[in-house]
Amino acid sequence: xxxxxxxxxxxxxxxxxxxxxxxxxxxxxxxxxxxxxxxxxxxxxxxxxxxxxxxxxxxxxxxxxxxxxxxxxxxxxxxxxxxxxxxxxxxxxxxxxxxxxxxxxxxxxxxxxxxxxxxxxxxxxxxxxxxxxxxxxxxxxxxxxxxxxxxxxxxxxxxxxxxxxxxxxxxxxxxxxxxxxxxxxxxxxxxxxxxxxxxxxxxxxxxxxxxxxxxxxxxxxxxxxxxxxxxxxxxxxxxxxxxxxxxxxxxxxxxxxxxxxxxxxxxxxxxxxxxxxxxxxxxxxxxxxxxxxxxxxxxxxxxxxxxxxxxxxxxxxxxxxxxxxxxxxxxxxxxxxxx
Amino acid sequence: xxxxxxxxxxxxxxxxxxxxxxxxxxxxxxxxxxxxxxxxxxxxxxxxxxxxxxxxxxxxxxxxxxxxxxxxxxxxxxxxxxxxxxxxxxxxxxxxxxxxxxxxxxxxxxxxxxxxxxxxxxxxxxxxxxxxxxxxxxxxxxxxxxxxxxxxxxxxxxxxxxxxxxxxxxxxxxxxxxxxxxxxxxxxxxxxxxxxxxxxxxxxxxxxxxxxxxxxxxxxxxxxxxxxxxxxxxxxxxxxxxxxxxxxxxxxxxxxxxxxxxxxxxxxxxxxxxxxxxxxxxxxxxxxxxxxxx
Amino acid sequence: xxxxxxxxxxxxxxxxxxxxxxxxxxxxxxxxxxxxxxxxxxxxxxxxxxxxxxxxxxxxxxxxxxxxxxxxxxxxxxxxxxxxxxxxxxxxxxxxxxxxxxxxxxxxxxxxxxxxxxxxxxxxxxxxxxxxxxxxxxxxxxxxxxxxxxxxxxxxxxxxxxxxxxxxxxxxxxxxxxxxxxxxxxxxxxxxxxxxxxxxxxxxxxxxxxxxxxxxxxxxxxxxxxxxxxxxxxxxxxxxxxxxxxxxxxxxxxxxxxxxxxxxxxxxxxxxxxxxxxxxxxxxxxxxxxxxxxxxxxxxxxxxxxxxxxxxxxxxxxxxxxxxxxxxxxxxxxxxxxxxxxxxxxxxxxxxxxxxxxxx
Numbered sequence: 001x002x003x004x005x006x007x008x009x010x011x012x013x014x015x016x017x018x019x020x021x022x023x024x025x026x027x028x029x030x031x032x033x034x035x036x037x038x039x040x041x042x043x044x045x046x047x048x049x050x051x052x053x054x055x056x057x058x059x060x061x062x063x064x065x066x067x068x069x070x071x072x073x074x075x076x077x078x079x080x081x082x083x084x085x086x087x088x089x090x091x092x093x094x095x096x097x098x099x100x101x102x103x104x105x106x107x108x109x110x111x112x113x114x115x116x117x118x119x120x121x122x123x124x125x126x127x128x129x130x131x132x133x134x135x136x137x138x139x140x141x142x143x144x145x146x147x148x149x150x151x152x153x154x155x156x157x158x159x160x161x162x163x164x165x166x167x168x169x170x171x172x173x174x175x176x177x178x179x180x181x182x183x184x185x186x187x188x189x190x191x192x193x194x195x196x197x198x199x200x201x202x203x204x205x206x207x208x209x210x211x212x213x214x215x216x217x218x219x220x221x222x223x224x225x226x227x228x229x230x231x232x233x234x235x236x237x238x239x240x241x242x243x244x245x246x247x248x249x250x251x252x253x254x255x256x257x258x259x260x261x262x263x264x265x266x267x268x269x270x271x272x273x274x275x276x277x278x279x280x281x282x283x284x285x286x287x288x289x290x291x292x293x294x295x296x297x298x299x300x301x302x303x304x305x306x307x308x309x310x311x312x313x314x315x316x317x318x319x320x321x322x323x324x325x326x327x328x329x330x331x332x333x334x335x336x337x338x339x
Numbered sequence: 340x341x342x343x344x345x346x347x348x349x350x351x352x353x354x355x356x357x358x359x360x361x362x363x364x365x366x367x368x369x370x371x372x373x374x375x376x377x378x379x380x381x382x383x384x385x386x387x388x389x390x391x392x393x394x395x396x397x398x399x400x401x402x403x404x405x406x407x408x409x410x411x412x413x414x415x416x417x418x419x420x421x422x423x424x425x426x427x428x429x430x431x432x433x434x435x436x437x438x439x440x441x442x443x444x445x446x447x448x449x450x451x452x453x454x455x456x457x458x459x460x461x462x463x464x465x466x467x468x469x470x471x472x473x474x475x476x477x478x479x480x481x482x483x484x485x486x487x488x489x490x491x492x493x494x495x496x497x498x499x500x501x502x503x504x505x506x507x508x509x510x511x512x513x514x515x516x517x518x519x520x521x522x523x524x525x526x527x528x529x530x531x532x533x534x535x536x537x538x539x540x541x542x543x544x545x546x547x548x549x550x551x552x553x554x555x556x557x558x559x560x561x562x563x564x565x566x567x568x569x570x571x572x573x574x575x576x577x578x579x580x581x582x583x584x585x586x587x588x589x590x591x592x593x594x595x596x597x598x599x600x601x602x603x604x605x606x607x608x609x610x611x612x613x614x615x616x617x618x619x620x621x622x623x624x625x626x627x628x629x630x631x632x633x
Numbered sequence: 634x635x636x637x638x639x640x641x642x643x644x645x646x647x648x649x650x651x652x653x654x655x656x657x658x659x660x661x662x663x664x665x666x667x668x669x670x671x672x673x674x675x676x677x678x679x680x681x682x683x684x685x686x687x688x689x690x691x692x693x694x695x696x697x698x699x700x701x702x703x704x705x706x707x708x709x710x711x712x713x714x715x716x717x718x719x720x721x722x723x724x725x726x727x728x729x730x731x732x733x734x735x736x737x738x739x740x741x742x743x744x745x746x747x748x749x750x751x752x753x754x755x756x757x758x759x760x761x762x763x764x765x766x767x768x769x770x771x772x773x774x775x776x777x778x779x780x781x782x783x784x785x786x787x788x789x790x791x792x793x794x795x796x797x798x799x800x801x802x803x804x805x806x807x808x809x810x811x812x813x814x815x816x817x818x819x820x821x822x823x824x825x826x827x828x829x830x831x832x833x834x835x836x837x838x839x840x841x842x843x844x845x846x847x848x849x850x851x852x853x854x855x856x857x858x859x860x861x862x863x864x865x866x867x868x869x870x871x872x873x874x875x876x877x878x879x880x881x882x883x884x885x886x887x888x889x890x891x892x893x894x895x896x897x898x899x900x901x902x903x904x905x906x907x908x909x910x911x912x913x914x915x916x917x918x919x920x921x922x923x924x925x926x927x928x929x930x931x932x933x934x935x936x937x938x939x940x941x942x943x944x945x946x947x948x949x950x951x952x953x954x955x956x957x958x959x960x961x962x963x964x965x966x967x968x969x970x971x972x973x974x975x976x977x978x979x980x981x982x983x984x985x986x987x988x989x990x991x992x993x
């Protein structure tokens with residue numbers, strides 16, 4: 001299939017969605033049941049109506065939908081020099097995905113071990129880190145929501161947010177200082193005589209995982225806190241009076257109540273971890289494997305944008321699958337977690 | 340009862356460990372900014388120095404990046420605050436059947452990894468500018484503003500939605516009834532009502548833009564912001580000047596936070612004073628009526 | 634003379650729900666006109682139609698003789714005072730008052746002069762710089778009135794504006810409102826579910842029930858000559874006795890009720906055999922010896938209210954009745970448990986069709 005078809009499709013889909021919106025509005029206007037109600041323009045006045053349509057239209061179409069569609073489109077195209085774009089050789093192909101699997105666009109003899117391992121490791125590590133963040137945050141979030149007095153709560157809130165005023169890269173940098181061969185941890189361990197050679201934490205990915213777990217803790221914390229905050233304290237009291245053991249209260253009352261919070265926290269932490277670029281760049285050892293730097297290199301080292309787009313799409317699909325999986329697992333709708 | 344006190348003691352220890360994990364790395368980094376060795380270290384602490392701050396401010400690349408970051412941050416605020424407001428106002432007006440679809444589209448940037456937003460923005464505008472010849476758009480600053488605004492507008496929209504839910508629509512009707520046009524209602528009633536949300540949305544938009552790396556590193560093309568310069572430096576090696584930068588950023592944000600808290604308290608005191616006046620006036624009214632009746 | 638507001642067969646429907654059904658009336662310039670009815674009777678919808686927030690599904694609204702179709706609320710010579718007042722919290726008291734002039738393009742210094750004059754009118758001189766949340770409920774009320782008057786409307790519409798006030802203040806504000814209306818001399822259209830408010834302030838009242846205007850008239854007419862069962866029961870206290878018209882001759886008719894045949898004024902000229910209700914005001918009933926009156930009952934209690942005492946009775950069929958006894962006669966009311974007879978003058982009782990009556 002020639003790429004010009006895709007170009008048409010990319011623009012036709014948003015146009016059709018807009019037409020659907022317009023049709024719904026038009027049908028409403030003609031419905032005699034709505035005779036007393038005002039239409040969109042009458043309700044807002046044309047200057048404001050114009051502002052709304054232009055702002056939202058530009059945002060959704062030119063900043064959200066079309067860029068995504070173009071990326072998908074590009075990922076199925078062969079690598080060609082710009083003058084040949086849309087030319088006679090520009091046919092859709094699966095080459096870029098084939099390369100991801102087999103490390104070659106032609107042969108399927110061997111697997112592309114480096115990239116596949118990096119991808120699998122990224123996804124599995126992100127899941128593990130998401131779970132770890134939940135375990136770290138849950139007691140604190142529960143304490144803040146149900147135990148802490150208002151003054152202490154305010155202080156804890158402030159102390160939680162404060163570290164996140166420092167930007168992501170500098171936070172990663174702090175872990176690098178901590179874990180480097182001349183860093184404070186090695187210094188302390190050597191001084192105490194536990195080791196006589198500095199441990200290379202960076203190469204062992206310890207620094208990377210510690211930094212990643214740290215990086216998006218706040219998202220999980222606030223999602224859990226907001227969900228637990230709405231839990232009725234009397235319910236816990238009642239359960240305790242009835243002699244329920246402490247783990248029972250958490251397993252059957254608090255955690256089920258916090259489901260939407262767990263889902264939204266997990267979704268955000270997973271997405272941010274799997275997509276993080278700063279921590280792997282700063283904390284990764286020379287042989288560390290993480291997927292986002294590989295994507296970056298497709299663009300700015302290999303200058304193969306088509307392949308980069310394919311790799312980015314693979315990452316995006318993984319994230320979408322994770323979100324859908326979490327929603328399925330917790331039996332929730334999207335609106336309940338995206339707050 | 341002892342099992343409960345054991346629990347709370349354990350909890351106390353856990354909270355301490357947790358905050359040590361949260362602050363430890365940053366404190367260590369902060370201290371390295373004031374220690375003399377060229378490699379960032381706290382132990383042994385050799386001598387106190389402010390030289391690393393001087394090194395930082397003399398770094399031409401960093402200062403260029405800083406200016407660029409501020410410029411991009413301001414532009415992102417200018418784009419994402421009006422767009423987010425429009426997005427929030429549109430939410431209640433989209434047809435009920437299309438609303439969840441609309442919601443999905445506008446919050447999807449929040450749930451999309453930043454690298455992908457950066458990549459897709461560059462890909463789309465590279466193609467579009469090649470096809471149309473609009474070279475102006477294929478520029479690091481412009482693309483970064485567009486890419487960042489796509490998800491930052493979703494943040495601001497969520498802030499505006501929360502505020503809009505508390506808006507009393509009879510205020511709009513009252514203004515219309517007094518002869519205001521729709522545009523005047525928007526300017527005189529809705530915007531002043533949204534002002535606190537506009538303030539916090541602007542702050543969040545600027546900060547999110549300023550510290551963004553994942554999206555920016557793709558969209559900035561050959562140009563550079565403070566954060567991309569920083570990332571470049573870290574790839575080459577570490578220096579206490581970077582710690583000095585972190586200390587500076589923290590100092591500036593802490594000042595901002597203190598100022599914000601001060602303004603908020605002053606506003607709360609004002610509101611208390613007005614509420615007191617109102618209850619006094621209420622009492623005076625009741626007394627007057629009682630005297631009339633007597 | 635052209636009427637200030639005229640409704641010409643106005644119906645308002647939302648989907649399949651009819652909020653207002655075929656309303657027609659004329660309101661004279663300078664009149665204090667009230668719509669009275671229970672909540673959900675359509676009176677607020679009708680007010681919003683006059684002010685232009687709702688377009689009628691059928692019929693025409695005329696203000697000062699001009700057809701208002703297609704004219705938005707910001708183009709109409711009306712001003713509405715909202716139930717929650719809808720004062721602008723983001724503006725000062727003075728800015729609130731002259732907002733209507735600001736959007737009309739009046740200069741700032743001129744506006745401030747008007748604000749000062751209106752602040753004097755509402756007895757809040759020199760308080761223009763205050764914020765809205767510094768005012769008492771009564772002061773907010775007056776600011777809302779001043780804000781509406783500032784645009785010099787031909788018609789002022791008031792949607793239960795006193796409902797948020799303390800009871801004592803509410804009674805005080807009634808006379809203040811009436812006084813303001815007398816001074817500015819424009820038409821007031823007032824919406825309320827409180828018959829006391831409607832009766833004390835209005836020149837004329839339209840009683841509404843379930844979207845239908847039941848009757849239009851001054852307070853005295855509505856009280857003494859109700860045209861429908863709803864009006865008879867909603868305006869003032871009354872005793873209701875249901876039955877069928879037995880005989881109808883001339884002005885009077887006889888209704889067969891659970892108490893036996895009772896006669897009353899046949900106001901709607903009902904034919905014999907039709908379902909009817911007999912309404913007798915508590916002050917029209919007098920206590921007499923058991924067996925002597927038309928109705929028999931047992932006294933269950935009495936409530937002394939100074940100039941009047943309300944005596945409650947239960948009739949033989951279990952229905953409740955109330956009798957008002959004036960002044961000294963109250964001393965002669967028997968103890969609870971006593972059997973009594975009740976008499977009334979048939980021309981003071983009124984017979985109305987029970988059709989369309991659903992309020993117990």
